Amino acid sequence: xxxxxxxxxxxxxxxxxxxxxxxxxxxxxxxxxxxxxxxxxxxxxxxxxxxxxxxxxxxxxxxxxxxxxxxxxxxxxxxxxxxxxxxxxxxxxxxxxxxxxxxxxxxxxxxxxxxxxxxxxxxxxxxxxxxxxxxxxxxxxxxxxxxxxxxxxxxxxxxxxxxxxxxxxxxxxxxxxxxxxxxxxxxxxxxxxxxxxxxxxxxxxxxxxxxxxxxxxxxxxxxxxxxxxxxxxxxxxxxxx
Amino acid sequence: xxxxxxxxxxxxxxxxxxxxxxxxxxxxxxxxxxxxxxxxxxxxxxxxxxxxxxxxxxxxxxxxxxxxxxxxxxxxxxxxxxxxxxxxxxxxxxxxxxxxxxxxxxxxxxxxxxxxxxxxxxxxxxxxxxxxxxxxxxxxxxxxxxxxxxxxxxxxxxxxxxxxxxxxxxxxxxxxxxxxxxxxxxxxxxxxxxxxxxxxxxxxxxxxxxxxxxxxxxxxxxxxxxxxxx
Numbered sequence: 001x002x003x004x005x006x007x008x009x010x011x012x013x014x015x016x017x018x019x020x021x022x023x024x025x026x027x028x029x030x031x032x033x034x035x036x037x038x039x040x041x042x043x044x045x046x047x048x049x050x051x052x053x054x055x056x057x058x059x060x061x062x063x064x065x066x067x068x069x070x071x072x073x074x075x076x077x078x079x080x081x082x083x084x085x086x087x088x089x090x091x092x093x094x095x096x097x098x099x100x101x102x103x104x105x106x107x108x109x110x111x112x113x114x115x116x117x118x119x120x121x122x123x124x125x126x127x128x129x130x131x132x133x134x135x136x137x138x139x140x141x142x143x144x145x146x147x148x149x150x151x152x153x154x155x156x157x158x159x160x161x162x163x164x165x166x167x168x169x170x171x172x173x174x175x176x177x178x179x180x181x182x183x184x185x186x187x188x189x190x191x192x193x194x195x196x197x198x199x200x201x202x203x204x205x206x207x208x209x210x211x212x213x214x215x216x217x218x219x220x221x222x223x224x225x226x227x228x229x230x231x232x233x234x235x236x237x238x239x240x241x
Numbered sequence: 242x243x244x245x246x247x248x249x250x251x252x253x254x255x256x257x258x259x260x261x262x263x264x265x266x267x268x269x270x271x272x273x274x275x276x277x278x279x280x281x282x283x284x285x286x287x288x289x290x291x292x293x294x295x296x297x298x299x300x301x302x303x304x305x306x307x308x309x310x311x312x313x314x315x316x317x318x319x320x321x322x323x324x325x326x327x328x329x330x331x332x333x334x335x336x337x338x339x340x341x342x343x344x345x346x347x348x349x350x351x352x353x354x355x356x357x358x359x360x361x362x363x364x365x366x367x368x369x370x371x372x373x374x375x376x377x378x379x380x381x382x383x384x385x386x387x388x389x390x391x392x393x394x395x396x397x398x399x400x401x402x403x404x405x406x407x408x409x410x411x412x413x414x415x416x417x418x419x420x421x422x423x424x425x426x427x428x429x430x431x432x433x434x435x436x437x438x439x440x441x442x443x444x445x446x447x448x449x450x451x452x453x454x455x456x457x458x459x460x461x462x463x464x465x466x467x468x469x470x471x
Binding site: 088 | 335441
């Protein structure tokens with residue numbers, strides 16, 4: 001039994017990954033009378049992405065159940081933050097009912113869940129979208145504060161980082177453009193907006209490509225190790241047991 | 242002169258504005274208003290994405306394939322689809338995922354995890370090999386170092402291409418940790434480090450601009466639709 005427990009996940013992982021890789025490179029004959037191999041590749045090519053999405057929704061269901069269980073436990077324990085747990089639970093359940101029953105949407109269950117006028121769309125516009133944007137915009141203050149404290153031009157490397165950040169920032173705001181508008185036309189390439197564009201187009205492209213190629217090599221190596229069963233965690237399902 | 246305030250009469254605008262102010266109150270310090278908004282965000286977003294996943298993925302790709310007759314509730318005018326036995330596989334894997342809720346059966350939850358890891362490994366290997374490895378090399382050296390237009394050599398473009406090529410190669414040299422970075426090799430690696438620092442600076446600048454744009458958007462929302470000043 002323990003052999004099944006340990007080996008089946010690795011077999012599933014390897015077979016699924018190899019089928020997907022083969023389906024990307026091997027040409028397949030069209031038609032329903034194709035032999036088993038090409039049919040399997042066709043299934044991998046056409047169905048695996050959908051199955052992945054279905055499993056992602058099941059993972060969301062697990063997450064939702066976990067959220068409810070965690071906050072119910074906090075309310076039951078009568079902890080100091082039980083009021084906020086109640087807020088989470090109520091907002092979760094209200095939106096769940098609104099969305100599952102497609103309330104307010106024309107025409108009821110047959111309509112699109114995100115149709116204009118549906119209650120779920122109203123929740124998105126009035127609650128989710130403002131909260132999401134505001135929470136992310138808060139980072140503007142913290143990035144500014146952290147960079148003021150952390151950025152020091154002590155070495156060539158940190159000076160380059162600071163300088164390119166400053167030029168890119170100034171190049172995108174009208175005030176930055178006014179700063180260097182006096183530079184005459186023959187030396188226009190020294191204006192801050194031109195310098196900003198050049199940084200983004202030349203050194204930034206070079207650095208991004210080096211990073212992308214390096215990350216790609218790392219991801220490919222990791223994928224090969226997972227398929228070969230060399231990586232410990234994926235083979236045992238993620239907890240190393 | 243202060244512009245006249247015309248408060249909105251729209252409930253949605255009021256809810257959005259009040260939640261925005263509650264989140265901004267965190268700039269003062271952690272407080273009950275911020276905590277309230279934070280917990281609303283957690284509950285609403287979890288349910289929203291669950292519902293979206295159900296109606297946009299689970300219903301058409303699983304429920305309607307296993308129970309075609311259920312289509313009469315969501316689209317009574319459309320002819321019912323055919324039963325698809327292949328849909329039993331993701332259904333079974335999904336149910337196995339829920340087995341994690343019972344400690345004695347939790348080992349079965351590793352099977353759908355293995356499927357997710359297998360698809361991720363398979364797709365990632367192919368995608369990264371193509372778009373982030375081969376295409377990036379092609380983009381760096383494939384265009385050539387002597388671009389021409391109307392029979393004229395574009396020397397600025399050539400210089401830019403050369404700098405991108407040198408920067409990319411030296412950046413990659415910096416990442417190689419199996420050889421000591423000394424001598425000429427070390428100088429190339431150091432050049433790569435400088436290019437990477439400029440890249441990080443540019444990325445930082447762009448990230449700051451993105452956040453500031455969001456901030457401006459929130460203020461426009463408060464001053465425009467809510468207070469009616471803009």
